[in-house]
Amino acid sequence: MDLHTSLERLDQRPYPAYKDLRGREFELDPYTLCVEHVQGDPFAAPSRLRIDLPADLMSLPAALIASSDARRASADFFQRALAAVLVDSPRGTGSGKSGVLEILATGPEVLDRSALQVFKTGAVRIRLSVGLPAAGRRILGRAAVELLVERLPRALDRVFPKPDLEALERHVHCVEDQVALRAQLDHAGLVAFLAEGSMLPRRSGVDSRPLVNAVPLSVPDSLSVTLDAPHAGRLRGMAIRKGVTLIVGGGYHGKSTLLSVVALGVYDHVPGDGRERVVTDANAITVRAEDGRAVRGVDLRPFIGELPLGRRTDLFDTDDASGSTSQAAAIVEALEAGATTLLIDEDTAATNFMIRDARMRALVPPEQEPITPYIDRVRQLWTEREVSSVLVVGGAGDYLDVADQVIQMDAYRPCDVSAEAAAVAKSLPLGGAAPRPPDPWPAACARRPAPSSLDPSKGKHSERVRSVKTRAIEFGREEIDLSLLFQLIDSAQCRSIGDLLLLLSRELVDGERSIPELLDAVEKMIDENGIDSVSERGYGDRARPRRFELAAALNRLRSLRLVASP
Secondary structure (H helix, E strand, O other): OOOHHHHHHHOOOOOOHHHHEEEEEEEEOOEEEEEEEEOOOOOOOOEEEEEEEHHHHHHHHHHHOOOHHHHHHHHHHHHHHHHHHHHOOOOOOOOOOOOOOOOOOOOOOOOOOOOOOEOOOOOEEEEEEEEEOOOEEEEEEHHHHHHHHHHHHHHHHOOOOOOOOEEEEHHHHHHHHHHHHHHHHHHHHHEEEEEOOOOOOEEEEEEEOOOOOOOOOOOOHHHHEEEEEEOOEEEEEEEEEOOOOEEOOOOOOHHHHHHHHHHHHHEEEEEOOOOOOOOEOOOOOOOOOOOOOOOEOOOOOEEOOOOHOOOOOEEEOOOOOOOHHHHOOOOOOOHOOOOOOEEEEHHOOOOHOOOOOOHHHHHOOOHHOOOOOOHHHHHHHHHHHHEEEEEEEOOOOHHHHHHOOOEEOOOEEEEHHHHHHHHHHOOOOOOHHHOOOOOOOOOOOOOOOOOOOOOEEEEEEEEOEEEOOOOOOEEEOOEEOOOOOOOOHHHHHHHHHHHHHHHHHHHOOOOOOHHHHHHHHHHHHHHHHHHHHHHHOOOOOOOOOOHHHHHHHHHHHOOOOOOOOO
């Protein structure tokens, strides 16, 4: 039975009769439609459709599907094009969400998403949300025919099967250039590269479009480097080098803007975003103070020594970390997950963790102060562990003693003041308060989560895991707050983290694997089998998160417990 006939036969029946469509495939020549989920009533979350387009229909050029990055970029292009068409498509009438037809909205980042996928063969899979039409709780079969048999194919025909290949190619080339530029960073000794002419400022904290009349990035010769992009050719840009880099300058001159752009350079951006030629070490992570978070079995000895009452810091545990403790834990956890660059803004850091000046060192002797400030460890992180730091510093001039590179922002224009900074540091010596590590970086034991501590059950629900708000996950009986993770940029990533926590609890956490081993296992599954392989029930609102944000969610799970080391 075809879809047209099936929907007409449902007309005026009670709404649950729509469930007769679930799991069935229908030919909408040349498309294949499958109803994967039917909403319980017109006011519930919309139903979910899967649309499959065969490779011979698409006939995509081989270069646009040759690599995983090309396929990710092609999928992103099609998703944006289809979203624009669906927004322009008129919505039908009816109760609740009747007539809704949409695909997940996207930001300026090009992520691996479940809403639209392009496969190695050139076939395309689309997942849409649809509000099946009803009047009250009675099915509007003819309206459903108009929605699914007429309106949906018309929308698909505007994007497929003959896309704008020139625009698609530009989109793919833009992403491939970013991937290639990022791959050159390590060999070039860079943490980040920002191409000359990039538009860094955004319109606001909630509007990621480029700021109107923003100053394009200009690069002084002393900060410049040239890299090769496969499609754009040789590009001149600003180098943020490995080691310790300070970003300084007056208030409102663009220090934090520069750091935020560097932080988001771990993602590829769409053409026209202004940041599509800004790339950062893929293992860069933003760390900050986070009062009140849980910390589970983290070795804080690099930053926190012996505490009053003999409390251990080699396996530190708390339900309510202070600002300094939370930032120390965030750094140790980031290193455990594989971070090679740490990004820190003075405005969001704990002051007593970042620095202790000469007067305070004189007043409070070292034996009474358990905190080793970051300034004493930052060079050791680079020289012993090859972990770079990029820091926004406005008032902590002592950091001039440990910097390899100092960039001053002046009305959003970068200036190289490394030589001047070194001269200032030399003219105003710190003497006995000069930064230095108190001891070698201690070796930590592997942290292995206990299986029983990842419990997604809640009340009558054997498993309850869902994304709530924008950056929070309900996992069983608790809510994991991820709102301060700056590089978690999409609610779809948050939903995927919920799925991955569920996967960890079901299959991977066995008491033997360490946290890095668990992260490796998850990444391998996604790399080999795609985002669908770790997504719950074929949802179209998932996007791949980085390993660092997954680790952050696991580390913020208050129920987390660790297996004792042998």
